[in-house]
Amino acid sequence: MPVLYIGLMSGTSLDGIDAALVEINSKGQSQLLGCHYLPYEHSLKSALFNISQASEVKLEQLASLDQTLGKLYAKCILSLLKKYEYSATDIKAIGSHGQTIRHKPRPNAFSLQIGDANLIAELTGITTIADFRRRDIAAGGEGAPLVPAFHQDVFLDFHNPRQILNLGGIANITVLSQDPENTFGFDLGPANALSNEWVERHWQINYDEGGIIARSGTIQQSLLDTWLEIGYFDKSPPKSTGRELFNLPQLEALTPEMNELKIEDVLATLIELTAVSISQGIEKWGYTDGELFLCGGGAHNIYLVERIQHHLLTIRIGRTDDLGIPADMVEACAFAWLAYRTLNGLSGNLANTTGAKGARILGAIYPA
Template identity: 45%
Template sequence: MNSVYLGLISGTSADGVDACAVSFDEHHQPQQHGALTLAYDPELRQTIFTVQERNMSLHELGQLDTRIGEYFASAAIQLMRTLSIDSASIVAIGSHGQTLLHRPDCSYPYSLQLGNPSLIAERTQTTTVAHFRQKDIAAGGQGAPLVPAFHHAWLGHLHNTALLNLGGIANLSLWDQASPPTLEGFDSGPANSLIDAWCSRHLQQAYDNDGQWARRGQIDTALLARLLKHEYFHQRPPKSTHIDQFSIQWLDEVLASAARVNPQDVAATLVELTAVSVQQALQQSSVTVERVIACGGGCRNSLMMERIARRLGEVKLEVCDSYGISADWVEAVAFAWLAQQTLGKRIGNVPSVTGARHGCILGGIFYP
């Protein structure tokens, strides 16, 4: 294996650290060598989700940064051992970190990711690139989504295409067949995070396996209409969001103003919310697409995929597995690619996506 990079990320579902080993050819096409997920301890996952409610002290925040960093380093080390490679075989690690807060539109904009990259570099003895969002925000951008640059480098030969990531939050990358292409990307709204939180409350399970519980419910059209009144759905891109805007507390507030809805019906309605918000996002875009290629954990929820496909109509819905990367690892591969871009002093953001004033070399480099 030559020129191997590791990508590390824990997404908005905060279920653990995804680690992927990958190399890229001169056309940016990835070759995946191996991957794994190191699950978070349930108590740590709960801490991440409740950090705002708890009014966490600076001391606790510092400890959490170190604790998450240890998880990220352990995921990288476990993957290296599984593949029987050492740090000398790895060019660099690209670590997204764990997002706690994302506030690109406040008076002093910021995006906060934990997972101490100095600790990752030290534990793994591998150069680590991290803090990707901050430079884009400094240049006036949203700091997210950053993955459209990789999505287009990987699949740009497919014209009039959208790549849909169904993580905790759903996001889209879209491009046409023009030369140069029009490239857009933004978060469309909630995907797994809100459904997972509802499932955790009512089933004491981390998620609704394959959408089986929600499938037995009925979509409540009145509730769906109230959910779609969230101001985020009516904002124009560039835009990005985080799970705190679509939290279980927000859902409770909406439910409190309505007639009682059966929990299973709420679950079915939340799946439909994802499908409708994806449909509306595609309609808002200036790019008309012929196919949507899906990745992320939501691909493994057959009900969610069915509802999205129905909303897309004649637009073809596929899963990215047939394009060289498993749907579970696309985001980790993207940050490995962004690390390669940074070390090569190449631009990693897309100003038309994030709203930044110019293209930027992203991230900071942390040496072992």
């Protein structure tokens, strides 16, 4: 008999919470039944951004944000249930990724997500599973990306080379293989994080809808060449990254002249950095033919997608909507699936993606 799970995702774009209602049958096959999105208020987004970039963090502020997010996640779930006329007793469990505040790759890796799962379980009355990354880290992995295991389960094609590219704050790719042991994924570099930060600073809007502003600018090759020298791009997988490396102050320290250029030109160059770093990563470690399906908020940036296609002419680009899951809901669906895996004693990581010693059951369980 099919069982219902809810997945929650709030990514490095810091835009809000995606919630997915997912039905999973006895064979582990999943189907999206409904979804809900709850945007962050500007004050919360600013607080989360500031604490994620701060070199020193006040414990009281961190604890307060942890509780604020836990309550907000619960609110999002209750809205989802009301929207589709379900009750808490209909749901087996919630899988919550949490909001990443700090992520440090190996060596000495750690990853911190907040959004109190105790509060989620208490306020919704639903068993909640969270803290998915740290068991993988304990086994020697990066703790990220975790979604490739889900991609392997739902998006594999036995006839064509296929890759899944998530364009959130950070871009990550899954290179699918008919042999699950050979499927792997990794973070390519920045997707929306840098461009959104630049747009919010100069236009006071959350993002450049469709890439209209970026399209009006001119790519500055000297800037781009310097940025592409950042060592992360040449590092071999397994690897992961975040805003700790890819943020505007880091780029401004590297290329202070960027603040003397037209702001539209800098934005166009930031988009080109995403497109080129993606194409170079795929050419080095992925398939250079077949299909590339996009998900995440960046999939809606028409200009960005055009620039990616410009650099990957031999690959057909589509969106995961074509495969049955809306681009904005893939990661939320993944954490519903990961919750199912945890409760059923099944592993949730791909060791050759994270670098862990082996497959591990992920997450901590907070009973209703």
